[in-house]
Amino acid sequence: MPVNAQYRLAARPSGLPKDSDWHYTEEAAPTPGEGEFLVEVRYLSLDPAMRTWMNAGRSYVPPVELGEVMRAAGIGRILESRHPAFKAGQDVFGTFGVQNYAVSDGAGVTVVDTALAPAPTFLGTLGISGITAYFGLFDVGKPEPGQTVVVSAAAGSVGIVVGQLAKIHGCRVVGIAGGPEKCRLLVEEFGFDAAVDHRAGNLRADLKAHAPDGIDVFFDNVGGEVLEAALARLARGARIVLSGAVSQYTSAEGPRGPANYMQLLVRRASMTGFVFSDYADRYPEAVDALAGWLREGVLKSREDVVAGGIAKFPETLLKLFRGENTGKLVLAL
Amino acid sequence: MPVNAQYRLAARPSGLPKDSDWHYTEEAAPTPGEGEFLVEVRYLSLDPAMRTWMNAGRSYVPPVELGEVMRAAGIGRILESRHPAFKAGQDVFGTFGVQNYAVSDGAGVTVVDTALAPAPTFLGTLGISGITAYFGLFDVGKPEPGQTVVVSAAAGSVGIVVGQLAKIHGCRVVGIAGGPEKCRLLVEEFGFDAAVDHRAGNLRADLKAHAPDGIDVFFDNVGGEVLEAALARLARGARIVLSGAVSQYTSAEGPRGPANYMQLLVRRASMTGFVFSDYADRYPEAVDALAGWLREGVLKSREDVVAGGIAKFPETLLKLFRGENTGKLVLAL
Numbered sequence: 329m330p331v332n333a334q335y336r337l338a339a340r341p342s343g344l345p346k347d348s349d350w351h352y353t354e355e356a357a358p359t360p361g362e363g364e365f366l367v368e369v370r371y372l373s374l375d376p377a378m379r380t381w382m383n384a385g386r387s388y389v390p391p392v393e394l395g396e397v398m399r400a401a402g403i404g405r406i407l408e409s410r411h412p413a414f415k416a417g418q419d420v421f422g423t424f425g426v427q428n429y430a431v432s433d434g435a436g437v438t439v440v441d442t443a444l445a446p447a448p449t450f451l452g453t454l455g456i457s458g459i460t461a462y463f464g465l466f467d468v469g470k471p472e473p474g475q476t477v478v479v480s481a482a483a484g485s486v487g488i489v490v491g492q493l494a495k496i497h498g499c500r501v502v503g504i505a506g507g508p509e510k511c512r513l514l515v516e517e518f519g520f521d522a523a524v525d526h527r528a529g530n531l532r533a534d535l536k537a538h539a540p541d542g543i544d545v546f547f548d549n550v551g552g553e554v555l556e557a558a559l560a561r562l563a564r565g566a567r568i569v570l571s572g573a574v575s576q577y578t579s580a581e582g583p584r585g586p587a588n589y590m591q592l593l594v595r596r597a598s599m600t601g602f603v604f605s606d607y608a609d610r611y612p613e614a615v616d617a618l619a620g621w622l623r624e625g626v627l628k629s630r631e632d633v634v635a636g637g638i639a640k641f642p643e644t645l646l647k648l649f650r651g652e653n654t655g656k657l658v659l660a661l
Numbered sequence: 662m663p664v665n666a667q668y669r670l671a672a673r674p675s676g677l678p679k680d681s682d683w684h685y686t687e688e689a690a691p692t693p694g695e696g697e698f699l700v701e702v703r704y705l706s707l708d709p710a711m712r713t714w715m716n717a718g719r720s721y722v723p724p725v726e727l728g729e730v731m732r733a734a735g736i737g738r739i740l741e742s743r744h745p746a747f748k749a750g751q752d753v754f755g756t757f758g759v760q761n762y763a764v765s766d767g768a769g770v771t772v773v774d775t776a777l778a779p780a781p782t783f784l785g786t787l788g789i790s791g792i793t794a795y796f797g798l799f800d801v802g803k804p805e806p807g808q809t810v811v812v813s814a815a816a817g818s819v820g821i822v823v824g825q826l827a828k829i830h831g832c833r834v835v836g837i838a839g840g841p842e843k844c845r846l847l848v849e850e851f852g853f854d855a856a857v858d859h860r861a862g863n864l865r866a867d868l869k870a871h872a873p874d875g876i877d878v879f880f881d882n883v884g885g886e887v888l889e890a891a892l893a894r895l896a897r898g899a900r901i902v903l904s905g906a907v908s909q910y911t912s913a914e915g916p917r918g919p920a921n922y923m924q925l926l927v928r929r930a931s932m933t934g935f936v937f938s939d940y941a942d943r944y945p946e947a948v949d950a951l952a953g954w955l956r957e958g959v960l961k962s963r964e965d966v967v968a969g970g971i972a973k974f975p976e977t978l979l980k981l982f983r984g985e986n987t988g989k990l991v992l993a994l
Contacts, residue, residue, distance in 0.1 A: 599922075601928065
């Protein structure tokens with residue numbers, strides 16, 4: 329009987345999650361009942377939103393309860409199936425949790441074709457990150473060709489797709505990222521028109537230089553000072569797409585709002601929140617488009633795959649909040 | 662030669678405007694040139710936005726420069742005209758400034774028919790306040806009959822119209838106002854379904870009680886804690902209409918943003934700023950509709966007309982920021 333190693337939520341963190349916020353457990357791998365199947369989880373998706381699930385109080389999904397296996401999306405392989413629609417040997421995407429084995433009744437699980445793309449790509453560009461980028465940019469941001477699109481956490485899993493999609497759409501694209509190496513990568517490898525290093529201390533001036541006519545669409549994953557700098561630079565009628573606020577999730581003082589939010593009035597602009605899962609009935613549209621662009625080579629996928637198994641989970645999650653990943657952060661189990 | 666008394670901007674205030682921020686001057690009334698006319702200003706419009714015009718830096722209009730006559734809208738009577746489209750004896754609306762007499766070339770000036778309604782009504786319900794309420798509510802807020810509309814500064818010149826228009830539209834309407842007397846008035850005289858006193862110390866609980874299904878449209882004139890309380894109570898897909906932020910204009914610590922703005926994501930909601938003047942080509946639509954509802958008696962106009970002439974200007978303006986007015990605050994000259 330294989331051992332199922334798990335990370336459970338031991339305490340609700342303040343700021344960054346500490347080792348003591350996790351409880352490592354081992355138990356026997358579960359056995360699927362009638363209408364269920366057993367998955368061996370192979371790749372865990374590490375997402376900034378996981379930090380919000382650790383807080384008490386309902387966000388767009390319920391919180392993870394104390395003592396529960398930490399929620400996480402992942403890609404796994406079916407070892408044994410008693411479900412009519414799934415069979416052993418299939419690779420599947422689902423919210424299997426931070427553990428080696430999971431039993432599922434198939435709800436929210438999709439089969440992925442790892443002959444088309446490597447498994448981690450289905451957690452990033454062909455998964456939630458890509459879907460988030462696609463609907464957030466096109467349906468909420470509504471950029472027009474020739475307009476200026478700015479994206480924060482631009483070297484992150486969502487941002488790196490947003491910027492490339494905006495280029496494909498004919499926009500001028502400026503990425504905001506942390507550090508010169510990420511900025512170089514965005515411009516040289518991913519075709520961004522410019523990249524601004526928010527750690528360089530000249531965020532507002534740099535944005536002004538690279539978005540001289542103002543920002544038409546700001547796709548925000550960060551919040552805080554980055555959001556304020558973008559608000560100060562909006563073009564008239566701009567759209568801010570609220571996709572995340574990673575700078576705020578681990579703030580010990582608690583979240584703060586953008587002090588200059590009344591720029592929305594000055595610029596006749598809007599700020600709109602969205603959640604990718606509202607577009608579930610249109611996922612195929614997004615995945616088909618993204619897969620097509622990948623095939624054509626106009627879209628590049630980038631995953632940051634960390635080896636080392638489940639024991640690396642607490643430490644690897646912190647890379648997200650330190651901005652150490654480029655592209656989709658994945659833990660290989 | 663009549664004397665033209667004026668208030669000019671002497672200094673840029675921090676917080677509430679002080680007496681020393683004003684410079685009172687008297688000069689001879691001006692003489693109209695060819696293509697101009699002379700107006701005797703009879704009623705001054707007092708608006709929260711005036712405080713933002715006193716700051717350096719461009720908002721949606723340029724700032725008032727130091728030494729300039731303070732900008733203000735008003736209603737006046739033409740004493741002498743050398744302009745082909747205007748004649749002596751006509752009552753006109755325009756941005757004539759805080760002074761007794763002004764010369765105009767007619768730009769931005771409209772003739773008002775004071776046989777239809779008293780002159781102060783053209784500064785409120787049939788003027789900028791009514792136009793702001795009409796386009797902000799219907800074009801930006803887009804309420805549907807049966808939905809819950811909440812408006813802040815509900816007893817102010819814009820809010821009192823917003824609430825009544827939302828009732829005419831078939832919505833459930835909750836006003837947020839300061840003090841029990843204003844709240845009583847909103848419900849008993851202006852037909853609001855409920856009113857919440859933000860000074861009573863139970864804002865969030867009171868909003869929950871009166872908007873049990875959440876807020877579909879929040880029309881905000883206030884910002885600060887009131888905006889945060891509304892964000893915490895949004896229905897899914899809610900629209901926040903940003904019309905003003907009077908609580909922030911005189912804040913000595915500077916403006917602050919809503920700490921819980923990520924509720925926009927949780928609730929898939931939007932926050933959109935607008936300025937009434939963008940709808941200039943549709944003013945007749947709004948004024949016709951508002952005048953029709955006034956005639957039918959389903960819309961009541963309320964003006965708070967302060968007598969005493971121009972010397973009362975500095976003191977009367979402060980009534981706005983203390984929340985002492987009910988309906989449109991007007992100074993009779």
